[in-house]
Amino acid sequence: MADSTTPVGLAVPTKKPAPAPEEATVDQTHTASQRYLSTRGGSYGLSFEEVVLKGLASDGGLFIPEEVPTLPQDWESKWKNLSFSDLAYEILSLYISPSEIPSADLKEIINRTYSTFRAPETTPLVTLNESQNLYLLELFHGPTFAFKDVALQFLGNLFEYFLVRRNEGKTGKDRHHLTVVGATSGDTGSAAIYGLRGKKDVSVFITYPNGKVSPIQEAQMTTVLDPNVHCLAVEGTFDDCQDIVKALFADEEINKTHNLGAVNSINWARILAQTTYYFHAYFSLTKSPAFKPGNKVRFVVPTGNFGDILAGYFAKRMGLPAEKLVVATNENDILDRFWRTGHYEKKAVHGVEAQGGITADGAKAHVDGVKETLAPAMDILVSSNFERLLWFLAYEFAAEAGMDDEWNKKQAGQEVENWLKQLKSNGGFEVHADILAAAKKDFESERVSDEQTVETIKNFYTNEGGYVLDPHSAIGVAASLRSINRAAPPEYHHISLATAHPAKFANAVEMSLKSEKGFSFDSVLPEEFVGLEKKEKRVTFVEKGAGWKGVRSIVVEQVDAELKGTR
Numbered sequence: 001m002a003d004s005t006t007p008v009g010l011a012v013p014t015k016k017p018a019p020a021p022e023e024a025t026v027d028q029t030h031t032a033s034q035r036y037l038s039t040r041g042g043s044y045g046l047s048f049e050e051v052v053l054k055g056l057a058s059d060g061g062l063f064i065p066e067e068v069p070t071l072p073q074d075w076e077s078k079w080k081n082l083s084f085s086d087l088a089y090e091i092l093s094l095y096i097s098p099s100e101i102p103s104a105d106l107k108e109i110i111n112r113t114y115s116t117f118r119a120p121e122t123t124p125l126v127t128l129n130e131s132q133n134l135y136l137l138e139l140f141h142g143p144t145f146a147f148k149d150v151a152l153q154f155l156g157n158l159f160e161y162f163l164v165r166r167n168e169g170k171t172g173k174d175r176h177h178l179t180v181v182g183a184t185s186g187d188t189g190s191a192a193i194y195g196l197r198g199k200k201d202v203s204v205f206i207t208y209p210n211g212k213v214s215p216i217q218e219a220q221m222t223t224v225l226d227p228n229v230h231c232l233a234v235e236g237t238f239d240d241c242q243d244i245v246k247a248l249f250a251d252e253e254i255n256k257t258h259n260l261g262a263v264n265s266i267n268w269a270r271i272l273a274q275t276t277y278y279f280h281a282y283f284s285l286t287k288s289p290a291f292k293p294g295n296k297v298r299f300v301v302p303t304g305n306f307g308d309i310l311a312g313y314f315a316k317r318m319g320l321p322a323e324k325l326v327v328a329t330n331e332n333d334i335l336d337r338f339w340r341t342g343h344y345e346k347k348a349v350h351g352v353e354a355q356g357g358i359t360a361d362g363a364k365a366h367v368d369g370v371k372e373t374l375a376p377a378m379d380i381l382v383s384s385n386f387e388r389l390l391w392f393l394a395y396e397f398a399a400e401a402g403m404d405d406e407w408n409k410k411q412a413g414q415e416v417e418n419w420l421k422q423l424k425s426n427g428g429f430e431v432h433a434d435i436l437a438a439a440k441k442d443f444e445s446e447r448v449s450d451e452q453t454v455e456t457i458k459n460f461y462t463n464e465g466g467y468v469l470d471p472h473s474a475i476g477v478a479a480s481l482r483s484i485n486r487a488a489p490p491e492y493h494h495i496s497l498a499t500a501h502p503a504k505f506a507n508a509v510e511m512s513l514k515s516e517k518g519f520s521f522d523s524v525l526p527e528e529f530v531g532l533e534k535k536e537k538r539v540t541f542v543e544k545g546a547g548w549k550g551v552r553s554i555v556v557e558q559v560d561a562e563l564k565g566t567r
């Protein structure tokens with residue numbers, strides 16, 4: 001990683017300062033913009049800036065656009081030869097009006113964001129197996145070597161832009177200081193830290209499960225010593241960290257005093273920025289000679305918090321011709337169980353086909369919490385963003401009653417609220433058979449074990465010219481191979497999302513390839529990682545049982561020290 005992040009070439013906002021969030025909802029200059037609502041029905045009519053800065057709705061729900069924009073009629077011919085940045089600008093402009101961010105500023109933010117990527121195509125599409133029409137969408141060419149960079153480098157620049165605009169001419173306590181709190185199972189943390197380090201008027205706190213992220217991931221976060229970066233190691237799992245973050249967002253007091261902001265994919269801007277690479281990959285594929293008119297494309301996505309695949313769902317709703325989106329989970333398979341049964345249950349059943357706690361042979365299975373797998377960034381029990389999909393499923397189900405759109409939206413909010421309550425009190429809920437059928441129209445799902453992950457890394461190294469997959473990407477590839485059996489070439493093409501660089505996961509890669517002739521881990525190690533683990537580190541250990549209140553105290557204390565310059 002580069003050492004300095006003092007903003008270079010920061011866009012100076014070209015419009016007058018934006019109104020405070022409360023006023024923004026009634027500002028007539030914003031009427032042409034997309035408006036947002038909460039999945040639990042509590043907030044309505046919010047602007048893009050409000051949802052980006054707030055992150056999570058006050059009712060605990062997630063923000064979604066009131067209307068998903070459709071593509072311009074000539075989108076294919078107009079967009080097919082655009083660079084990644086120009087394409088991102090076209091897509092984001094469907095959601096962000098010039099009255100919110102003037103076009104020149106939005107363009108500048110996007111160009112600056114993707115100029116930090118190492119690949120000229122930003123997210124290149126490579127052919128993994130020609131005869132199977134299997135392609136890999138490499139999303140790990142950003143500064144921290146994981147797909148999170150695509151959205152988080154953009155979000156960091158967006159936060160900065162809004163803060164510069166709000167704080168123009170203000171001094172001292174009048175300045176809006178944003179306190180970002182995030183949870184990570186490894187990749188979000190470093191991408192957010194890299195995107196925000198050294199930026200003015202923002203502090204970033206990242207909670208991570210102590211000992212459960214890879215050593216490189218941990219070093220990527222804890223060796224960043226800028227005063228505005230705070231790493232908190234929590235005794236527990238990623239879900240515990242995510243719960244702490246959500247509890248902080250639900251706490252009125254700290255929201256008032258510290259202006260909390262979100263970097264996790266609960267933040268709408270994360271999802272929005274990720275839709276670009278679905279379009280970009282589609283255009284790359286359609287330009288290949290193997291793709292014939294009428295052919296179909298499936299996207300296969302290694303899934304944990306359901307953010308990445310949800311971006312694909314939005315792209316599909318906008319009009320991208322993706323035939324199916326395939327959810328690929330590791331052994332933490334709550335999503336796979338949902339698509340198989342219609343039950344969304346926290347209970348994880350390990351080592352057996354998960355069917356409501358009963359093994360395939362009818363015996364009662366061993367049931368416990370999240371499992372540590374070889375793909376640790378996906379060791380997640382409850383997938384935050386699934387709530388956004390649930391809202392759309394409930395909305396469409398409500399629409400069948402033939403009432404007006406406002407009623408359908410209200411119904412959807414109530415249904416989601418009801419499901420989430422059941423998840424909290426009973427550990428799960430079941431959806432109506434029609435809702436499951438609707439979910440199956442757009443999605444399929446696969447669960448990939450650790451054993452199959454290792455096998456896939458081995459096979460692709462040996463048979464595909466020495467390609468080294470990271471364990472998360474390998475889960476996508478293993479799921480792709482199963483999907484290819486149902487949707488075969490030459491008609492079908494599979495784009496499997498490669499979500500991280502293999503060097504981030506030495507354990508799984510070494511375990512899979514150590515006995516392969518000629519393999520050396522050093523050959524995949526980028527120079528940015530050499531010596532990283534030996535650098536000076538700064539981390540605060542959160543005592544066991546401290547909970548969200550303990551984290552709240554740390555946040556208050558450390559922001560105070562940071563602002564006084566004593567950190």
Ligand SMILES: Cc1ncc(COP(=O)(O)O)c(C=O)c1O
Nearest residue numbers: 187303304305306307308377499
């Ligand atoms: C490398 C990697 N792959 C896949 C995922 C899953 O993505 P999502 O949580 O958006 O489903 C993550 C983390 O979220 C990740 O870090």
Ligand SMILES: N[C@@H](CCOP(=O)(O)O)C(=O)O
Nearest residue numbers: 184185186187188264265377
């Ligand atoms: N895998 C993630 C978990 C957090 O997910 P997010 O996409 O909601 O930020 C990570 O690496 O931190």
